[in-house]
Amino acid sequence: MAACTKNLLLLSTSTVHGTEYLQYASEHIKIFLSKWNVSNILFIPYALKDYDAYTNKARKALETFGFKVKGIHEMDNPVSAVAKAEAVFIGGGNTFQLLKSLYDNKIVEPIQQRVLKDGMPYIGSSAGTNVATVSICTTNDMPIVYPPTFQALSLVPFNINPHYLDPDPSSKHMGETREERIRQYHEISGMPPVLGMREGCILHVEGNKAVLKGLCGAKLFSPAKQPKELDVGADVSFLLQI
Template sequence: MEDNLLLLSNSQTHGMAMFEHARDALSDFLAGRHTLYFAPYAGSDYDGYTQTIKTALKPFGVTVIGLHTVTDLQQTLQAAEVLFVGGGNSFRLLKTLEQLDMLAPVRERVSRGELRYMGSSAGTNMACPTMRTTNDMPIVQPNSFASFNLIPFQINPHYQDPLPASTHMGETREERIREFLDENNVPVLGLREGSWLRKRGTQLHLDGLANARLFRRHTDPQEYTPGTDLSWLLTEKAIFDQKA
């Protein structure tokens, strides 16, 4: 079996219902699956967040179960077929994943092709080697920045281009990513809202409603259109600053 990932920049696109922009991708990803376990840990209202996801995924014919409601988390992780890690605050999410000892079990089962992984926003950030390219404030402190490491490059969800007429004097998203590349030699894919990645084994494709922007050290950013084969990114070597 091969690993199977669906990594969404966002779960809701402006003017559309939740997941409407990725309806076909979700239908394909969930085909033949009846139960999806949801990790609501990036938010604070676990029950409310889970109910929102239940309602949004009802048209896809899957039963959604919040991981916070199961009696034996580790046993559930060993038996689950689909895991969805939702968005919210990446620091809070990673700290909870660490506390629940979820990182290694999920990584191992996904790598063996036994567990399908779906992420959105912070959940997509967790699929990277580290959470260092999140947009979030560090409202809590995890033990490490290391996350699930399901792909060998970084993603910046909700990537936004600089606004030409803006008078804002703070750093743009591009400037912050370039700062990251000063210290870490690893590609960063800026996923604009409405876009996603689909990984099947050694194959990786960009899809969705918007282009993605790839940043690499000492290289001009590159634009990629939906439908582009990005499988070569899976062979890239990442060099992180080990002090952080």
């Protein structure tokens, strides 16, 4: 494991239409983890209520990729589990429930330490991607529980909106679009940029380099600026320098 480097694979979603769980990202996951000689993955299922079922779902998929999976709830101590992990994968679900559980189990700082100081590979999907950012303020989820703060892991210095949907010009729905909600977020001064990741988009961060991968691109929203389209293969390393 190379020390003092950031290694993140942030998925917009775990499943795209017509495919199995994590199937669309399988090659990216294999390459990402194999580079760091990872054999065992610590899965954090806190975003859903049934930890066993969720872990078994992740285990079934990731074992076909050649990796062993252990749920953090199956370990004696969450903090020591993170300290010993070769890699962490945080799955999707409800972002508020996930963040609260990360704080309740006192693993926010241990994850930050392992990822930002030790270079431990981190995979996030949906809610797991949300908590890798500055805050969970740009999640699409309902606040079903109260985390102690909206501040998240800050593994990257910006926010992400997974499952980003473009406005449908033919729709008769008169509610706010996702773009309008992000613009409202930026009405508050000091808020970071938001990367709207469409279904199938993947952000790969290695050290000071960040590149969009996967099936489709993303849309970048910055305060007081027009949104910017970003295609697959786009170098977005500038976002790490904010």
